[in-house]
Amino acid sequence: MIRDMGTEAKLSHTAAMILQAIHAGYRYGFSIMETIGLPSGTVYPAMRRLERDTLIRSKWERQSIADAEQRPPRKYYELTAAGIASLEAARRRYPLLERLIPTEEERVR
Amino acid sequence: MTRTAGIAFHALDLAFLRGASLVVPFPLRAEWYREWRAELWHVRQSCLAEGGTWSAECEVAGFCRGALKDAACLRQEKGEVAVASASMHGSARQCLLYLCALLILCAIVARLLPGIRTEEQSSRMVLRNGVVMIEAGENHAASIPFSVYRDWASRRQRFFDGLTYYRTDRELAEGGRAFTVAHASDSLFRVLGVDVPAGGEPGIAPALISDGMWRRAFHSDGGVMGTMMRIGARKVRITGIAPAETMRLPGHADVWILEPAEQLARTAPQQSGYVMGLLSASGRAEMDGDTIAISAPGIDGEDVEMRGVTLEPQSGGPIAIFLFSLLLAVLALPAITSVFQSESSFASHQPSFRTRAKRAGFLAAKLALVAGVGYCAGLDLAYWNVTGYSPNAELLQFAAAFLICLFGLRWAIMDQSRRCPVCLRRVTHPAQVGIASCSFLGWNGTEMICTGGHALLHVPSLPTSWFSRQRWMYLDTSWDFLFADPARHS
Numbered sequence: 001m002i003r004d005m006g007t008e009a010k011l012s013h014t015a016a017m018i019l020q021a022i023h024a025g026y027r028y029g030f031s032i033m034e035t036i037g038l039p040s041g042t043v044y045p046a047m048r049r050l051e052r053d054t055l056i057r058s059k060w061e062r063q064s065i066a067d068a069e070q071r072p073p074r075k076y077y078e079l080t081a082a083g084i085a086s087l088e089a090a091r092r093r094y095p096l097l098e099r100l101i102p103t104e105e106e107r108v109r
Numbered sequence: 110m111t112r113t114a115g116i117a118f119h120a121l122d123l124a125f126l127r128g129a130s131l132v133v134p135f136p137l138r139a140e141w142y143r144e145w146r147a148e149l150w151h152v153r154q155s156c157l158a159e160g161g162t163w164s165a166e167c168e169v170a171g172f173c174r175g176a177l178k179d180a181a182c183l184r185q186e187k188g189e190v191a192v193a194s195a196s197m198h199g200s201a202r203q204c205l206l207y208l209c210a211l212l213i214l215c216a217i218v219a220r221l222l223p224g225i226r227t228e229e230q231s232s233r234m235v236l237r238n239g240v241v242m243i244e245a246g247e248n249h250a251a252s253i254p255f256s257v258y259r260d261w262a263s264r265r266q267r268f269f270d271g272l273t274y275y276r277t278d279r280e281l282a283e284g285g286r287a288f289t290v291a292h293a294s295d296s297l298f299r300v301l302g303v304d305v306p307a308g309g310e311p312g313i314a315p316a317l318i319s320d321g322m323w324r325r326a327f328h329s330d331g332g333v334m335g336t337m338m339r340i341g342a343r344k345v346r347i348t349g350i351a352p353a354e355t356m357r358l359p360g361h362a363d364v365w366i367l368e369p370a371e372q373l374a375r376t377a378p379q380q381s382g383y384v385m386g387l388l389s390a391s392g393r394a395e396m397d398g399d400t401i402a403i404s405a406p407g408i409d410g411e412d413v414e415m416r417g418v419t420l421e422p423q424s425g426g427p428i429a430i431f432l433f434s435l436l437l438a439v440l441a442l443p444a445i446t447s448v449f450q451s452e453s454s455f456a457s458h459q460p461s462f463r464t465r466a467k468r469a470g471f472l473a474a475k476l477a478l479v480a481g482v483g484y485c486a487g488l489d490l491a492y493w494n495v496t497g498y499s500p501n502a503e504l505l506q507f508a509a510a511f512l513i514c515l516f517g518l519r520w521a522i523m524d525q526s527r528r529c530p531v532c533l534r535r536v537t538h539p540a541q542v543g544i545a546s547c548s549f550l551g552w553n554g555t556e557m558i559c560t561g562g563h564a565l566l567h568v569p570s571l572p573t574s575w576f577s578r579q580r581w582m583y584l585d586t587s588w589d590f591l592f593a594d595p596a597r598h599s
Contacts, residue, residue, distance in 0.1 A: 040175025045182035081142040
């Protein structure tokens with residue numbers, strides 16, 4: 001994945017799916033992996049690269065929230081402004097992207 | 110699948126993640142592991158929701174395999190092999206790791222050397238209570254001829270319930286090898302209170318070989334029992350391995366041949382040997398410490414004064430030798446290094462109690478590991494080529510353990526003085542400041558810095574009244590921009 005300053009980012013299909021999954025509300029690693037159906041050895045390295053290129057950023061959730069739900073804290077990912085722009089470009093490039101990954105609300109319905 | 114199996118699989122998964130985390134550059138490692146561990150929890154919840162099955166565990170394991178690829182990608186992308194090694198290089202963990210590896214290596218070698226096993230076994234053995242060596246001359250020397258012993262044995266004894274005799278000779282065996290052979294009266298093991306297999310047949314004497322000889326000459330072959338062996342001009346049958354108690358007896362025989370009194374009287378009646386006696390109740394009452402004064406007829410029939418001495422361990426075994434050498438090394442340590450050369454100027458930023466406790470614990474761990482290495486390596490050197498008890502080996506063990514402990518402890522203390530008081534890394538990048546011959550009144554010496562950016566170390570090249578010892582200077586937050594390593598802030 002190469003991203004030039006000031007030009008439109010060209011994302012791989014995997015990266016585009018990850019951005020779309022995060023945008024759709026799947027915000028931590030396993031949920032993203034489960035949604036896009038790719039193995040962990042592909043998804044996590046791709047997320048590292050997206051974070052390195054500042055298309056996404058990560059944040060640990062508060063321990064108190066995790067304690068309340070009796071699970072370990074999650075590392076949540078969210079799109080940056082550059083990530084949103086790249087996702088828009090990727091949607092134009094891959095028109096079926098939105099239909100491949102429904103939002104969490106759509107899935108619940 | 111049982112609950113225990115599920116726990117075992119989970120432990121394996123965690124161990125795999127921990128192993129994969131070692132591939133990740135050090136600054137990112139902790140967070141990387143934390144994230145994968147959290148993700149693993151979700152994966153297990155999802156895959157094992159319908160009960161733990163083999164295929165579900167395989168699925169979880171497949172998820173964990175991805176961690177290795179992720180770790181490799183991170184390492185490749187960050188290109189921080191140098192940073193990783195720099196963070197490990199000189200760290201307290203690395204130091205302890207090397208010392209542990211050295212200790213384990215020395216301990217494994219020590220377990221494999223037969224001489225050490227024999228010596229430890231021998232030092233644990235204690236001769237039967239009440240057995241004394243009767244001596245006419247110097248300590249533990251062969252001093253009583255068989256004819257005198259026979260005369261004593263035929264008389265009624267006041268202090269003894271039984272007497273036994275043996276003498277040692279160097280004799281050639283098959284293959285031209287020389288062994289120390291003990292010709293003992295057949296009451297030897299009864300007096301020692303040891304059960305040995307009865308053997309012997311007409312014309313062939315039973316022989317017991319020492320543990321050392323069994324290992325050395327027969328390569329620990331279990332099939333050696335019952336075989337015939339020619340020693341000198343006679344044939345003997347090996348009936349067993351001599352019990353460990355015999356290792357303590359003077360003469361350190363390789364082969365013990367039990368012979369009837371007539372045979373011993375025929376071969377060398379005037380040759381001096383060793384006589385041991387089992388004290389009777391009245392004999393024990395006469396004991397003065399570990400000796401008893403005895404008056405008995407000598408060669409010419411006149412009564413001579415002798416003494417009976419208990420055969421206590423002479424050295425106390427390898428542990429006692431090591432402890433003595435360690436004590437001497439500790440006493441000698443101040444002569445070769447300054448024990449109190451720690452920082453003197455760290456008042457502006459006193460490390461927390463936890464940090465100081467960690468530092469003290471690190472020093473204690475180093476000293477303990479060095480002592481352990483001293484013990485094992487000393488034994489390894491002493492018994493490298495010795496298969497049984499040897500006074501020379503004990504001497505060598507003492508010398509080796511003393512030297513290793515002395516210089517090892519010195520190294521541990523010197524190393525401690527070159528470690529950052531905060532993160533325990535070794536200070537690096539030495540810079541020479543000033544030249545003593547040019548600026549005698551100005552400061553001159555060497556400056557070193559902690560790679561974590563915690564402190565500067567000033568070591569004067571010429572100790573003066575105003576700067577006699579090394580000093581630490583704490584680096585405040587204005588130095589942060591120079592140090593990218595997050596460990597700086599830990």
